[in-house]
Amino acid sequence: MPGTEPRAALAPAKVNLTLYVTGLRADGYHLLDSLVVFAGVGDRLSVAPDAGLSLTVSGPAAAGVPEDGSNLVIRAAERLRALRGVTAGARIALEKHLPHGGGIGGGSSDAATAIRLLADLWGVAPLTAAEALPLGADIPVCLAAPAPQRMRGIGEDLSPAPALPPMWLVLVNPGVAMPTPAVFRAYDARPAPVARGIAPSPEGLDFAGFAGWLAGQGNDLTGVLADAGGPAHVPQIGAILDLLRADPACAAAQMSGSGSTCWGLFEGPEAAQAAAARIGRAHPGWWSVAAPVL
Numbered sequence: 683m684p685g686t687e688p689r690a691a692l693a694p695a696k697v698n699l700t701l702y703v704t705g706l707r708a709d710g711y712h713l714l715d716s717l718v719v720f721a722g723v724g725d726r727l728s729v730a731p732d733a734g735l736s737l738t739v740s741g742p743a744a745a746g747v748p749e750d751g752s753n754l755v756i757r758a759a760e761r762l763r764a765l766r767g768v769t770a771g772a773r774i775a776l777e778k779h780l781p782h783g784g785g786i787g788g789g790s791s792d793a794a795t796a797i798r799l800l801a802d803l804w805g806v807a808p809l810t811a812a813e814a815l816p817l818g819a820d821i822p823v824c825l826a827a828p829a830p831q832r833m834r835g836i837g838e839d840l841s842p843a844p845a846l847p848p849m850w851l852v853l854v855n856p857g858v859a860m861p862t863p864a865v866f867r868a869y870d871a872r873p874a875p876v877a878r879g880i881a882p883s884p885e886g887l888d889f890a891g892f893a894g895w896l897a898g899q900g901n902d903l904t905g906v907l908a909d910a911g912g913p914a915h916v917p918q919i920g921a922i923l924d925l926l927r928a929d930p931a932c933a934a935a936q937m938s939g940s941g942s943t944c945w946g947l948f949e950g951p952e953a954a955q956a957a958a959a960r961i962g963r964a965h966p967g968w969w970s971v972a973a974p975v976l
Contacts, residue, residue: 689803690728693795694720694827694976695780696787696820697851698939699947700880700899703869704834711819711836712866715879717843717899720828721851723973725792726777727755729799734771735759743778758793758809758817759800765813766806774800781969783859785939787820794824811838828976832880846975847889850954852926852946853938854961855969856918860907865940868906868914889949893933896947904937916942922961922968929957948972 698716705713725741737756739747751757755774762768774796780788794814801808811822819837830843883895904923907916919937926935926946931953935946948954954972962970 686731688728688730689799690726691795691799692722692724693727693788693791693824694722694724695853695973696791696824696827696939697721697853697945697975698785698901699896699936699945701901701903701939702879703902704879706870707836712869713835714833714837716833717830717880717883718823718833719830719843719846720976721786721853721973722976723779723853723971725779725788725795727792727795727799728775729796729803730773731803732771732773735763735774736771737774737776739776739778741776741778743781746782747776747778754789754793754818755796758797758814758821761813761817762797762800762804762806762809765809766801766804768804768806770804772800772803781855781857781859781943783861784855784943784969785860785862785937785941786853786943787824787939790818790820791824791827793817794821794827797821797825811840830975834879844883844885844887847887847892849889849892849975850948850951850972851975852932852948852954852958852961852970852972853943854922854926854946854958855943856916856922856965857967857969858916858918858942860914860916860941862940865903865906865914868909868912869903872906872909872912889933893947896934899936901937901939903940907937907941918942918968919944925961925964926957929953932957943969
């Protein structure tokens with residue numbers, strides 16, 4: 683049954699710990715193989731009953747975020763209403779904290795969280811992964827949050843990842859938005875690498891074992907943004923990764939998704955928080971936070 687009480691939840695950052703491009707479909711969509719986790723930092727959404735459907739956006743990263751039907755949150759809400767035959771509305775409030783175009787699924791996580799909250803508010807089933815896929819390739823995996831996922835295909839082929847040890851991430855974004863289509867166009871213009879996927883991750887790894895496995899993986903798109911002669915070059919990427927890897931407590935570091943956010947892997951909160959604060963002091967224009975892997 684539909685409810686009358688407001689609902690609220692965190693829309694967590696989606697972090698690609700690995701990302702390989704494994705092929706290209708005839709329709710232009712790239713096939714991927716990625717290990718996705720979710721971090722305990724993100725945007726916040728709340729929904730409340732209303733006759734109409736509306737969105738308000740606030741927060742430190744709200745500038746430039748639309749509140750009309752071009753926002754993925756509204757599009758997701760409208761698709762849920764249409765597919766479930768809902769006539770009720772809702773007031774949706776989005777508090778933006780994640781950087782735009784950061785490769786950490788801000789808009790997709792917002793939309794997936796809105797789907798879950800509105801489904802509960804309206805007393806209907808959330809969208810399935812197949813129903814949500816037309817909204818965006820990252821929305822199915824964000825609907826599965828916070829559970830870590832192996833994501834393949836164009837984002838629709840999901841399977842639970844092996845249990846991960848407790849760990850923390852330092853997320854750093856230089857304030858450069860990278861539209862995903864532009865990154866993939868630049869990727870396609872480069873010599874094609876040998877296609878590979880994620881090496882199998884053994885079950886039951888402790889932090890050291892998982893960090894060792896992860897250090898042998900990679901992100902095929904990092905080289906696109908690090909290419910000084912390429913159209914998608916972001917010089918800060920190399921600087922961020924160098925800073926993270928120079929920290930003795932950082933067990934691995936890589937770029938997330940299509941950038942421009944990078945992550946460093948830490949075993950516990952003290953070292954991660956110290957690293958994030960140190961980078962933030964040295965580069966006050968960057969977004970630098972520490973958060974646990976959920």
